[in-house]
Each structure stands twice: as C-alpha cells, then as structure tokens.
Amino acid sequence: MKNQQFLKKLKKIIPDHIIPKFTNQKDLLHWHHKQGKLLSQKIIKQNKTLEIHDTFKKSGIRKLYMECSFNNYIIEHEGHKKVVHLAKKYAKNFNNNMSSFVFLGKPGTGKNHLAAAISNYLILRGKKVFMITISDLMSTIKSTFNNINKKLTEEKFIKYLSKIDLLIFDEIGIQIESKYEKMIINQIIEHRSASKKPTGMLSNLNGFTITKILGENIIDRMKLGNSLWLNFNWTSYRRKK
Numbered sequence: 001m002k003n004q005q006f007l008k009k010l011k012k013i014i015p016d017h018i019i020p021k022f023t024n025q026k027d028l029l030h031w032h033h034k035q036g037k038l039l040s041q042k043i044i045k046q047n048k049t050l051e052i053h054d055t056f057k058k059s060g061i062r063k064l065y066m067e068c069s070f071n072n073y074i075i076e077h078e079g080h081k082k083v084v085h086l087a088k089k090y091a092k093n094f095n096n097n098m099s100s101f102v103f104l105g106k107p108g109t110g111k112n113h114l115a116a117a118i119s120n121y122l123i124l125r126g127k128k129v130f131m132i133t134i135s136d137l138m139s140t141i142k143s144t145f146n147n148i149n150k151k152l153t154e155e156k157f158i159k160y161l162s163k164i165d166l167l168i169f170d171e172i173g174i175q176i177e178s179k180y181e182k183m184i185i186n187q188i189i190e191h192r193s194a195s196k197k198p199t200g201m202l203s204n205l206n207g208f209t210i211t212k213i214l215g216e217n218i219i220d221r222m223k224l225g226n227s228l229w230l231n232f233n234w235t236s237y238r239r240k241k
C-alpha cells in the first residue's frame with residue numbers, strides 16, 4: 001500500500017531521536033479519530049462559552065458590574081458581612097427556593113454590586129438573568145405602542161420577562177406614580193409568581209415608601225416564601241473612595 005511504503009521511507013529519512021506518532025495505517029486512522037473527537041469536544045465547549053457570553057450580554061448587567069462577585073465585596077463592618085453572607089446563601093439555594101429579594105438603601109451602598117454577584121453566579125450556572133431599570137422597562141413597553149418597535153408587542157415582552165429565571169428591577173423610585181406603571185409591574189410579577197419565578201428589586205426608598213409606591217399587592221408577592229429583604233443602612237462606598 002502507498003501509505004505503508006511512504007511510512008517506511010519516512011522512517012529511513014527521519015533522525016533516530018524523533019519518534020513518529022504512528023508507524024502504521026491503523027495507528028494513523030486511530031489518531032485521526034481521536035483528533036476528530038477532541039476537536040468536536042472543543043467546539044462544544046466553545047459554543048457553551050459563547051452561549052454564556054451571550055447570556056451575559058443579554059443580562060442587562062452593565063460593564064461596571066460584570067466583575068462583581070461575593071469575593072470582591074469588601075467587608076468593613078457587620079452590616080457588610082451580613083448582606084454578603086445572605087446574598088451568597090440566596091444564590092446557592094436558588095434552585096430549591098423560588099423566593100424573591102428586595103435590597104433597600106442609599107445610593108452607593110452596594111445593592112447593585114451584590115445583585116450583580118448573584119446574577120453572575122447564576123449565569124455561570126446556566127440560568128437566564130435579566131436586570132432592567134424601571135425607566136428602561138417603561139420606555140421599552142412604550143416603544144411597543146405607536147409601532148416604533150414593530151417586532152415587539154407589550155404582551156410578547158411581558159411574556160418574555162416572565163420566562164427569565166431571575167428578573168431584577170433596578171432603580172425603583174418615586175417615578176412609579178401612574179396607575180399604568182404599577183399595573184405593568186403587577187402584571188409581570190403576577191405572571192412570574194404563577195410560573196414560580198422569583199423577582200429582585202433594588203431601591204433607594206425605605207420599606208414604608210416602597211410599599212406606598214408599589215402597593216400592597218406587589219409587596220405581598222415579594223414577601224412570599226423565604227424572601228430576602230435587606231436594608232443597606234450605611235454610607236456610600238463610592239463617596240468614601
């Protein structure tokens with residue numbers, strides 16, 4: 001056979017200290033099979049990483065927060081220690097515990113940092129997470145009217161939000177004044193509770209004001225099960241730096 005002759009010739013030419021990967025056709029074939037397998041495994045792995053990249057891109061987590069983890073949340077006092085411990089516990093128990101979370105406190109106290117740490121932890125474990133500010137939520141909903149955004153209808157968008165494993169509403173403030181805005185949030189949370197999906201909320205308001213703004217209906221749903229309500233009652237980390 002041609003190949004066999006070629007290998008024999010090759011053996012004569014190559015120096016002694018070089019040991020060929022294969023000396024006969026069977027080994028050569030075996031090598032090709034093995035390489036093929038390795039390559040397909042590599043492609044599968046790459047696709048998996050791409051998928052995760054994609055979920056990160058779609059997660060609504062801004063660049064500043066992509067690197068946030070439980071480990072790089074600096075503990076300066078008991079308050080920090082408590083919130084990071086409970087946020088980590090929340091992320092670890094996510095699968096067995098479909099409860100929501102609410103982080104309240106002044107700007108710069110690390111609410112987004114820990115919400116991003118929870119999100120990053122879950123995304124790396126294949127969960128779909130989406131973080132959106134209330135004003136972005138409302139402008140997206142409004143873009144579904146007037147045909148500005150033809151592909152997306154209000155119903156489709158709300159359905160989409162209901163399927164995400166963890167949805168986080170950021171910057172819940174006094175801007176939620178209209179009945180319409182409350183109704184939208186209510187609808188989304190109701191849809192999500194029905195499909196046993198938890199929701200996270202971040203706000204600079206206190207417990208009393210957020211209840212007044214969102215209404216008992218929404219707050220009751222946010223308190224179901226082992227929900228996690230944390231008060232970040234310390235000064236801004238940003239201002240100190």
Ligand SMILES: Nc1ncnc2c1ncn2[C@@H]1O[C@H](COP(=O)(O)OP(=O)(O)O)[C@@H](O)[C@H]1O
Nearest residue numbers: 072073074106107108109110111112113237238
């Ligand atoms: N304890 C902390 N350790 C490390 N970084 C922190 C801590 N608290 C806040 N930060 C950082 O300070 C900045 C502001 O915090 P952020 O989470 O955006 O605050 P909030 O959402 O409460 O307004 C972010 O870059 C965040 O990573």
Ligand SMILES: [Mg+2]
Nearest residue numbers: 108111112202
């Ligand atoms: Mg914030």
